[in-house]
Amino acid sequence: MADLVQYETASAEVRAVYDDIKRSRGVADVNNFWKALAVHPPTLKRTWESVKDVMGPGVLDPVTKEMLYLAVSVTNGCGYCIASHGAAARKAGMTEAMWGEVVAIIGMANETNKLAFALQVPIDPAFQASAPKS
Amino acid sequence: MADLVQYETASAEVRAVYDDIKRSRGVADVNNFWKALAVHPPTLKRTWESVKDVMGPGVLDPVTKEMLYLAVSVTNGCGYCIASHGAAARKAGMTEAMWGEVVAIIGMANETNKLAFALQVPIDPAFQASAPKS
Amino acid sequence: MADLVQYETASAEVRAVYDDIKRSRGVADVNNFWKALAVHPPTLKRTWESVKDVMGPGVLDPVTKEMLYLAVSVTNGCGYCIASHGAAARKAGMTEAMWGEVVAIIGMANETNKLAFALQVPIDPAFQASAPKS
Amino acid sequence: MADLVQYETASAEVRAVYDDIKRSRGVADVNNFWKALAVHPPTLKRTWESVKDVMGPGVLDPVTKEMLYLAVSVTNGCGYCIASHGAAARKAGMTEAMWGEVVAIIGMANETNKLAFALQVPIDPAFQASAPKS
């Protein structure tokens, strides 16, 4: 089980990251994920900055971003990530009906991915043609 | 490499599925995935009916559904599925800017999923509380 | 791409393993897998002895063993392994009808595995009770 | 952790699926997997019908089918699935000696799959030739 670095005993470097997370997300404390990552402060700082960048404003709306995060997390079987991004997705507006469809798509994609492996299906020329060109 | 069952030599049972795919999607021919699955007609029929159901109209829009399918397919490293659902996502409206963000999220989620495994992070009580209750 | 060690240029240590594979399987030459492993002779020898032991006579018949090998190989998306163990399974008696059912089960298991992850289903007390006791 | 929909509070649509599962399997109650899936009734119904179809009578016997399901579930690391399909396999006749061989094959296949990835082994022409032709 992870060591968790609490704010009270954290170094100034770690506290600065925690403060930025709390400010950016408007929360009173950071999640265990960040407290566990704090055992290696450079990884904590780099990961937070990357996540803040990737999950910040863009062309996709926040709930779509969180559902994509969930689809990866479920496929990898990461229990912590399913719990934390499930909570984030609900906060961003994912209803139970939306979650039901996300779950169905994840299941179906995992099934057909493995069917395509089993049969070693050759790629259709048309898919190559539809790819973007530089 | 897969055997591909062409329409001309397909059984009536297989042809009926191909006809439904072509009608539902407004395409002139079915993709290699279906032609490979046709070596086992019950799996062809069941898989098509499931995909048609899961990817059909619902609370999520078509482009979101295809991006979720892509997130799973990339995580599983299925080249065929990335090509076919990439084409489908573009047809449903995914721009290159959207694809760029999808790729970034997939990469980041795979990274943090494995960081959470490495540190065996315990689930925050708050995530449990935010889960839906029956 | 792998370097492949051919019999003609192999060391005596590698030749001894190749000879045992050819004798045990009644084949004229070893597969590329063994020729690639031969770049590290101790791994070649250990892997062959383990495979010979695991896939040799036991309570499960040869075709069941090869189908289990295929189920793992498809789930991992190993193209080489699907080709080589697909050939071995057919040689051991797997018909196309059997392969069709194997494919269907692999697809379904991958789907429900991920559904169980998505929903973080708690294990039923009855399953614990049915486990063997020492 | 999943919400579990109990029979008493289930909708008519969900009860109909539960009734069919209980009748088909001759059990007094359905497993947690189905109670968790019931949060999205269309996915519950579709998944049950697919599983009933795939795992029903065919050319492979029930114990072989369950062992294949187990091989996938272990490879994916799905604890719930290992418990539930382990129980089902034992009920269908899997002895501890058979389970021992299944475990050995799963381990060996996972090892050689990754060895084949490491060495990027090219597929032998002979394996292509042995594949079925349409």
Add this chain to the structure above:
Amino acid sequence: MADLVQYETASAEVRAVYDDIKRSRGVADVNNFWKALAVHPPTLKRTWESVKDVMGPGVLDPVTKEMLYLAVSVTNGCGYCIASHGAAARKAGMTEAMWGEVVAIIGMANETNKLAFALQVPIDPAFQASAPKS
């Protein structure tokens, strides 16, 4: 949950393996992994001999070997293996600063592996040229 075969009730065949593990590693008792594997004595014996061989003296030092074992175990999400090989790596000299870098590399590699899948990057001719030749 696994049945664990304790030394007191083990067969002579299993005891011989346990004795060799205890002697080789200078420990008073074997880990649960071996006690669980003992339900299938041939797999216990073969796995122990393979691990002893692979993790024994070679060109790589023990702490590097254990960190490589950890990198695989984290990528596969095996909680037991992360705990046992984390302990072994620390015993072999892995400091917390080293672990921090191992974690960072595992995370980054998992991210870029999936980015390479997403974009289906073609292999540079230079990488082919740098591969060893037989």
Add this chain to the structure above:
Amino acid sequence: MADLVQYETASAEVRAVYDDIKRSRGVADVNNFWKALAVHPPTLKRTWESVKDVMGPGVLDPVTKEMLYLAVSVTNGCGYCIASHGAAARKAGMTEAMWGEVVAIIGMANETNKLAFALQVPIDPAFQASAPKS
């Protein structure tokens, strides 16, 4: 297949990253991975900065870092990553004897990871005790 952004047609933002990669690594051109990532310039920039940081000087030497990267890449079956990090590891000093041991460890770890899943081995209290405390 990926679009590859060549230096000649790249934007100033992309060129700045390419220039930094070339300078940092002392190479005449960047690998296809970066040319493919350049379709989304923010992901190119962020990924390069993270990789430069993680793979730069630290407590682990460069060849150990590259071997860890390889262990993850092989486990994920990423052909591109095995080729590119295989070349980087050889450049950093990995001999064929070292690669042989890396391959053996990856294979063995993947096998025992799945054996531990199969048997759902409970974590030994001793491993918990050996974990670092904050």
